[in-house]
Amino acid sequence: MQLGIVCGTLVASRKDERLEGINLLVIQPITPDGASVGKTLIATDAMGAGPGERVFWVKSKEAANPFEPVEVPTDATIVGIVDLVNVEA
Amino acid sequence: MLIGRVIGNVVATKKNLKLDGEKLLLVQPLELSGASKGTPIIAIDRMGAGPKERVLYTQDGRTAQQILGRGVSGVDAAILGVIDEIDFSNG
Numbered sequence: 001m002q003l004g005i006v007c008g009t010l011v012a013s014r015k016d017e018r019l020e021g022i023n024l025l026v027i028q029p030i031t032p033d034g035a036s037v038g039k040t041l042i043a044t045d046a047m048g049a050g051p052g053e054r055v056f057w058v059k060s061k062e063a064a065n066p067f068e069p070v071e072v073p074t075d076a077t078i079v080g081i082v083d084l085v086n087v088e089a
Numbered sequence: 090m091l092i093g094r095v096i097g098n099v100v101a102t103k104k105n106l107k108l109d110g111e112k113l114l115l116v117q118p119l120e121l122s123g124a125s126k127g128t129p130i131i132a133i134d135r136m137g138a139g140p141k142e143r144v145l146y147t148q149d150g151r152t153a154q155q156i157l158g159r160g161v162s163g164v165d166a167a168i169l170g171v172i173d174e175i176d177f178s179n180g
Contacts, residue, residue: 001113001131001166003099029128032097032115037128046163047103056099056113056131058165062150066105066163079163080104080113087097087115088140 001056001079004029006049010042018072025049025078027057032087043076054082090169093118095142099131107162114138114168116146121177132166133157143172 008026012019023045029038034054046066049055055078058065063077093116101113112134118126130148135156138144146168147153153167154160 001164002128003131032129046105056101058150058163060150060165062154062163062165065154065161068161077163079108080099080101082099082101084100085097085115086100 001058002029003032003054003056003082003085004043005034006051006053006055006078007040008051016073018070019044019074022067022072022074023048025051027055027076027078030054032085041076043078044072044074045078047078047081049078049081054085056080056082090145090147091118092121092172092175093130093144093146094125095138095140095144096129097140105163107157107159108133108164111157116144116166116168119143121175130166132168133164134168136168136171138168138171143175144168145170145172 004027010024057078097115099113150165156167
């Protein structure tokens with residue numbers, strides 16, 4: 001999983017029917033200390049995250065798993081909302 | 090499989106149900122030389138790894154799901170072991 005911050009939302013009225021009812025959020029990947037790293041991406045949301053929240057997401061094939069038994073065509077899904085990041089080393 | 094160093098952890102009350110109770114560690118990917126490589130990732134830990142320890146981990150979803158053992162789940166990284174020593178030569 002990777003850390004990111006939700007920095008926007010995306011609306012698409014015409015989309016695959018299995019994506020109906022699922023929020024699409026814009027994520028900026030971040031380092032544990034909060035610095036932006038890499039390109040933004042669009043992810044499906046399985047947790048009800050909102051703009052400004054720190055989240056972590058899964059990528060690739062596993063992104064569809066939180067929505068089973070529906071096989072949602074997604075390659076990135078938010079699976080957690082971060083309360084706290086402890087960096088100890 | 091990859092090697093990394095545990096640099097901390099993430100606390101998340103709201104997370105995928107299949108991740109309930111799982112320890113989430115921040116892992117800094119390492120090269121064999123010990124140099125950091127890339128951005129830290131979040132992996133589940135069933136091995137009891139602690140801060141600053143070097144670990145063997147996977148970023149393959151299927152392997153991570155095997156470690157979690159809860160069937161199809163939204164997990165793509167898991168710690169597989171805590172490294173005592175790595176011996177290698179260029180030969």
